[in-house]
Each structure stands twice: as structure tokens, then as C-alpha cells.
Amino acid sequence: xxxxxxxxxxxxxxxxxxxxxxxxxxxxxxxxxxxxxxxxxxxxxxxxxxxxxxxxxxxxxxxxxxxxxxxxxxxxxxxxxxxxxxxxxxxxxxxxxxxxxxxxxxxxxxxxxxxxxxxxxxxxxxxxxxxxxxxxxxxxxxxxxxxxxxxxxxxxxxxxxxxxxxxxxxxxxxxxxxxxxxxxxxxxxxxxxxxxxxxxxxxxxxxxxxxxxxxxxxxxxxxxxxxxxxxxxxxxxxxxxxxxxxxxxxxxxxxxxxxxxxxxxxxxxxxxxxxxxxxxxxxxxxxxxxxxxxxxxxxxxxxxxxxxxxxxxxxxxxxx
Amino acid sequence: xxxxxxxxxxxxxxxxxxxxxxxxxxxxxxxxxxxxxxxxxxxxxxxxxxxxxxxxxxxxxxxxxxxxxxxxxxxxxxxxxxxxxxxxxxxxxxxxxxxxxxxxxxxxxxxxxxxxxxxxxxxxxxxxxxxxxxxxxxxxxxxxxxxxxxxxxxxxxxxxxxxxxxxxxxxxxxxxxxxxxxxxxxxxxxxxxxxxxxxxxxxxxxxxxxxxxxxxxxxxxxxxxxxxxxxxxxxxxxxxxxxxxxxxxxxxxxxxxxxxxxxxxxxxxxxxxxxxxxxxxxxxxxxxxxxxxxxxxxxxxxxxxxxxxxxxxxxxxxxx
Numbered sequence: 001x002x003x004x005x006x007x008x009x010x011x012x013x014x015x016x017x018x019x020x021x022x023x024x025x026x027x028x029x030x031x032x033x034x035x036x037x038x039x040x041x042x043x044x045x046x047x048x049x050x051x052x053x054x055x056x057x058x059x060x061x062x063x064x065x066x067x068x069x070x071x072x073x074x075x076x077x078x079x080x081x082x083x084x085x086x087x088x089x090x091x092x093x094x095x096x097x098x099x100x101x102x103x104x105x106x107x108x109x110x111x112x113x114x115x116x117x118x119x120x121x122x123x124x125x126x127x128x129x130x131x132x133x134x135x136x137x138x139x140x141x142x143x144x145x146x147x148x149x150x151x152x153x154x155x156x157x158x159x160x161x162x163x164x165x166x167x168x169x170x171x172x173x174x175x176x177x178x179x180x181x182x183x184x185x186x187x188x189x190x191x192x193x194x195x196x197x198x199x200x201x202x203x204x205x206x207x208x209x210x211x212x213x214x215x216x217x218x219x220x221x222x223x224x225x226x227x228x229x230x231x232x233x234x235x236x237x238x239x240x241x242x243x244x245x246x247x248x249x250x251x252x253x254x255x256x257x258x259x260x261x262x263x264x265x266x267x268x269x270x271x272x273x274x275x276x277x278x279x280x281x282x283x284x285x286x287x288x289x290x291x292x293x294x295x296x297x298x299x300x301x302x303x304x305x306x307x308x309x310x311x312x313x314x315x316x317x318x319x320x
Numbered sequence: 321x322x323x324x325x326x327x328x329x330x331x332x333x334x335x336x337x338x339x340x341x342x343x344x345x346x347x348x349x350x351x352x353x354x355x356x357x358x359x360x361x362x363x364x365x366x367x368x369x370x371x372x373x374x375x376x377x378x379x380x381x382x383x384x385x386x387x388x389x390x391x392x393x394x395x396x397x398x399x400x401x402x403x404x405x406x407x408x409x410x411x412x413x414x415x416x417x418x419x420x421x422x423x424x425x426x427x428x429x430x431x432x433x434x435x436x437x438x439x440x441x442x443x444x445x446x447x448x449x450x451x452x453x454x455x456x457x458x459x460x461x462x463x464x465x466x467x468x469x470x471x472x473x474x475x476x477x478x479x480x481x482x483x484x485x486x487x488x489x490x491x492x493x494x495x496x497x498x499x500x501x502x503x504x505x506x507x508x509x510x511x512x513x514x515x516x517x518x519x520x521x522x523x524x525x526x527x528x529x530x531x532x533x534x535x536x537x538x539x540x541x542x543x544x545x546x547x548x549x550x551x552x553x554x555x556x557x558x559x560x561x562x563x564x565x566x567x568x569x570x571x572x573x574x575x576x577x578x579x580x581x582x583x584x585x586x587x588x589x590x591x592x593x594x595x596x597x598x599x600x601x602x603x604x605x606x607x608x609x610x611x612x613x614x615x616x617x618x619x620x621x622x623x624x625x626x627x628x629x630x631x632x633x634x635x636x637x638x639x640x
Contacts, residue, residue: 153545193541199523219554221513225473227550232622234539302552309629
């Protein structure tokens with residue numbers, strides 16, 4: 001079906017070069033690929049080069065592929081130029097369905113036959129997004145986590161008209177470029193990780209809205225509590241240990257009734273102006289003068305430190 | 321109000337010596353305190369000594385207080401013996417309200433006047449739990465995370481009849497023994513961290529119940545994705561970086577509408593036999609032959625590695 005085997009891809013197109021698209025560009029470059037990027041924003045090219053330069057030390061630390069270089073990034077003046085001669089396309093446009101619908105159709109029209117197209121969407125299904133595509137069989141979701149050049153996870157799932165071959169090819173390709181891939185066999189809004197994250201986020205917003213906790217307390221509760229475990233042991237296996245020797249069976253049989261306890265609000269909060277402002281000022285207080293760039297650098301150092309600490313452990317080996 | 325200043329406590333009573341109570345015992349011993357433990361289970365004493373011995377290498381690695389020793393643990397034959405001559409009591413009984421109601425009243429009756437009593441409850445409020453206590457003003461929640469000897473967080477909150485002095489004393493005491501304390505000014509079922517964790521857990525159970533994701537996929541999604549960030553940066557500050565230079569304000573203004581997207585089930589799932597069995601067999605598959613003891617040791621090594629990696633960073637300094 002496709003032009004080259006996943007491991008032989010040497011040139012990819014990246015459409016959209018914001019925080020996520022730029023992260024993909026940096027990641028693909030670090031894996032030794034040629035990258036052709038396209039973003040219609042007027043200052044996109046400069047921003048992208050600065051972004052890649054800022055990410056490069058972290059990528060160097062993790063280990064660059066032979067021949068990897070920021071110089072292998074080119075930017076294309078038009079969308080067709082970006083995808084005409086590549087073996088894979090990653091779309092990372094703003095998260096609006098109307099934008100995705102047209103953009104994916106345009107990419108589909110311009111990319112060589114058989115080339116797989118992955119979308120970074122954080123929640124839409126490909127069935128919905130590929131509605132205007134002529135050859136939807138090659139369109140898949142390839143949802144990364146921010147920053148895509150450091151966080152291993154990519155969730156891969158096709159739409160109703162996506163071929164099984166394209167899903168398999170994309171999964172293999174992402175693995176070949178060092179990502180940890182979860183291939184889903186059905187479309188679920190938000191996929192897996194974002195659903196988990198979103199449930200927690202909605203509860204956090206409720207707590208701030210109701211004055212139960214501040215932004216700082218919520219963040220502290222995570223980083224001094226469950227977050228220290230979730231970096232290397234997921235919620236299920238963590239609770240498997242909460243039941244003592246009886247494991248998950250004892251835990252569910254013992255704590256099952258607490259599922260009925262009023263521990264979560266369960267409905268999404270209304271994003272009032274007051275809640276919005278409280279979240280914003282809470283983050284500003286917590287940032288305490290650190291700019292977004294400071295915090296991004298801090299986050300990257302943190303992820304690197306955690307990845308280094310966990311390197312060699314099961315499921316957390318160094319990226320190839 | 322209380323017998324000694326929080327930093328001068330040298331002898332504490334621990335009532336209940338299971339996974340959480342045993343963890344407290346190990347932590348207090350490592351901080352150089354004398355600990356008197358009481359647990360009515362027939363094999364509790366042996367189990368507790370084995371537990372402390374298993375935890376000790378990790379505590380040694382983190383740094384023991386002067387004079388700290390497992391030999392400073394004694395077990396008491398009765399509850400009054402355990403609390404009669406201590407300067408603080410930590411209660412870690414099973415999470416059942418009827419048990420807590422009677423036990424806290426018994427502790428309150430036996431502990432010296434003014435001594436603060438902390439409960440490890442994971443979700444009940446002290447107003448409810450202290451209903452049968454003669455001097456409820458000294459009873460506070462001091463909710464730790466598993467394992468209490470490694471995870472820094474303790475959530476402190478009083479009930480309606482708890483004195484502000486007792487809340488302040490307990491917060492200061494837990495800090496003096498090296499914990500990271502969040503003092504809440506109101507009772508919320510589940511406190512902060514458990515509400516966050518529970519919202520995510522309920523969504524995970526829904527996904528397994530509906531066949532959207534396996535136990536393994538949920539755990540992988542966490543450890544390869546958001547979990548790597550949450551070890552050192554909470555959900556709010558993480559999302560502060562999701563909006564690029566615009567921070568949380570841009571993020572909320574941009575992604576606010578997705579709060580209405582069907583990304584969470586929002587109601588707690590029914591714990592059917594089928595769901596229970598699926599969770600249990602999923603954990604067994606993921607454990608792949610590793611016993612609970614193996615996994616506990618693995619978790620402890622992981623938390624230590626993450627704590628080491630983050631040592632010296634803001635908010636993650638080594639414990640005193």
C-alpha cells in the first residue's frame with residue numbers, strides 16, 4: 001500500500017509548526033530525518049528555528065541518530081510543496097474541526113499516493129476529520145504528548161474508513177522513530193491518556209471554582225503525591241499495591257463501595273469568567289515570575305531527569 | 321494546648337499497622353522517633369517488623385535522622401498501652417466509618433490530655449469521624465500517600481470541632497518529620513489528591529468496562545505520557561505551558577469549549593463482577609509473574625530514582 005517500509009522513511013512533512021508541530025519537527029530531526037515544514041503564520045519560520053534550537057540540547061542529551069541535524073529542516077512556501085515529496089505527513093494544526101476537515105483534505109490531495117498522513121489531534125476521531133478526504137484509508141490519528149520530542153507516548157487509531165494497513169504502518173513508523181505507541185482498535189473521543197488527564201482536570205477546575213483548593217495546592221498535591229508514582233507505575237498497577245498481598249482483587253472488593261462516595265463532581269464545570277481568572281492568576285502566582293520559556297526549560301530538564309532516572313527500567317529503556 | 325512543641329516530639333503512637341500504618345511506623349522510626357505500635361491482628365507484630373526491615377534500605381538511602389533505628393519500635397498489647405505515653409498518635413485503621421468512630425473515641429479516651437491525634441483516613445471528614453470523641457478539638461486528618469515512608473504529601477484538615485491550634489500543630493509536626501504538608505481550611509470528601517486520583521480512576525474503570533482500553537494500555541498511557549510530567553509539574557502548571565506564550569489564559573480561552581466535549585463519562589461506573597474480574601486479570605497480566613512484594617520493591621526503587629533525580633529542584637529538595 002505505501003511507498004516505503006516504515007523504517008526506511010527519510011523525509012517527512014510537518015504541517016503546522018506551533019508547540020506540537022514544532023515538537024514533532026524537533027523530534028523527527030533528532031531521529032535523523034529530513035523535515036519539510038509548512039505553517040501559514042507570518043513569523044512561523046523564525047519561530048520554528050528558534051524552537052528547534054531550544055529543544056536541541058535536550059535531544060542531544062537523549063542521543064541523536066547518525067547524521068541528525070537542525071540543518072535538515074526546510075520550510076515550504078505552500079502546503080503542496082511541504083508534502084509533495086515526503087514519505088509521511090504529520091498534521092498539527094489548531095484543534096478546530098473546521099480547520100482539520102479542510103486541511104486534511106488538502107494534504108490528502110497533495111501527498112503522494114499511499115503516503116500515510118497522521119494527525120496530532122488531541123481528541124477528534126479520524127472518521128469525523130477525514131470526511132472530506134478523497135483517500136481516507138491512509139489517514140490516522142497519531143496523538144503525541146507535549147513536548148513531543150521528550151514524552152514517548154503516541155496514540156494511534158484509525159477512522160472507520162482508515163485501512164488496517166495504514167494503522168499498522170503508522171504504528172510501526174512511530175516506533176521506528178523512537179516513540180512508545182499505543183494502537184487503539186476503536187475511536188474514543190480523547191483517546192486514552194487525554195481522557196484520564198481530562199477527568200482529573202475537570203475535577204481540579206471544580207475544586208478551584210468552589211474554593212476547595214488553590215491552583216498551587218492542586219499542583220503540589222500531584223507532584224508531592226500520586227505524580228511521583230505515575231511517572232513509572234500506572235494507576236491500575238499502583239492500586240494493585242494498595243490492597244496489600246491481595247492485590248487488585250482485594251483492593252476492589254474492599255474499596256469498591258467508595259466508588260459511590262461523593263469524591264468527584266462528575267460533571268464538567270462551567271468555565272465562568274471568575275473560574276478562568278482564578279486559574280490564570282493561580283498559575284501566575286505559582287510561576288512566581290518564571291516566564292513560559294523558563295517553565296518550558298524547567299519542564300524539559302525535569303522530564304530528562306525522570307527519563308534518565310528511569311532509564312533501563314522495564315518499559316523505560318533509552319529511546320533507540 | 322499541647323504537651324510539647326511539634327519539633328520536640330520524640331515518641332509517637334501508631335494505631336493500626338497495615339500497609340499505611342506500617343508505612344508511618346517506618347517513616348517515624350527513620351526520623352529518629354520512638355514508636356509504639358498497636359494492631360489487634362494476631363500476626364501484626366511479625367508482619368510489622370518485616371515491613372520495617374523491608375523499607376529500611378530505602379529510608380537509609382534517603383538519609384536517616386541521628387539515632388534512628390528499627391530497634392526503637394515497640395509493640396503494645398492494648399490500645400491504651402500504645403497511646404498512654406506518647407506526644408502524638410497516628411491512626412491508620414481500615415477505611416470503615418464504624419471502625420473509625422469507635423477507635424478514635426477509644427484513642428481520645430486513652431491519650432494524654434492535649435496530645436494531637438491524626439487519622440490516615442483517605443476520605444472521611446473529621447467532623448463525621450470524631451462524633452463519639454470526648455475532646456474532638458485535638459483530632460485532625462493527616463492523610464498520607466502510599467508508601468508513607470517515601471511519598472512526601474500529607475493533607476491536614478480539621479473537623480468542625482477541631483481547634484485551629486491542633487490543625488496548626490499537626491501541620492508543623494508533619495513538616496518537622498520531613499513531610500510536605502497541605503493544610504486545607506475546609507473538609508472536602510477525599511481531600512485534594514484523592515479527588516484528583518479518583519476522577520482519573522473512575523474514568524479508567526469506565527474504559528476497561530467498555531472495552532475501550534486494557535489495564536495495560538491505561539497504565540502505559542500514564543507512564544509514557546502525562547505521568548512523566550506530573551512527577552514534578554502539576555496539572556495546572558503543565559497546562560499553563562500548553563497555551564504557548566499565552567499561558568493558562570490562552571489555554572482556557574482556546575480549549576475551554578472542549579470542557580463540553582464527551583471526553584469523560586462523568587458518572588462512577590458500576591463495579592460489576594465482570595469489570596472487577598477484568599481489572600484483576602489485567603493487573604495479573606501486567607504484573608507478569610511479579611509478586612506484590614516484587615512490585616512494591618520496584619515501586620520503591622522507582623520513587624527513590626525519581627526523588628533522587630528531582631532532588632535539589634524547587635519543591636523537591638531532599639527531606640530534612
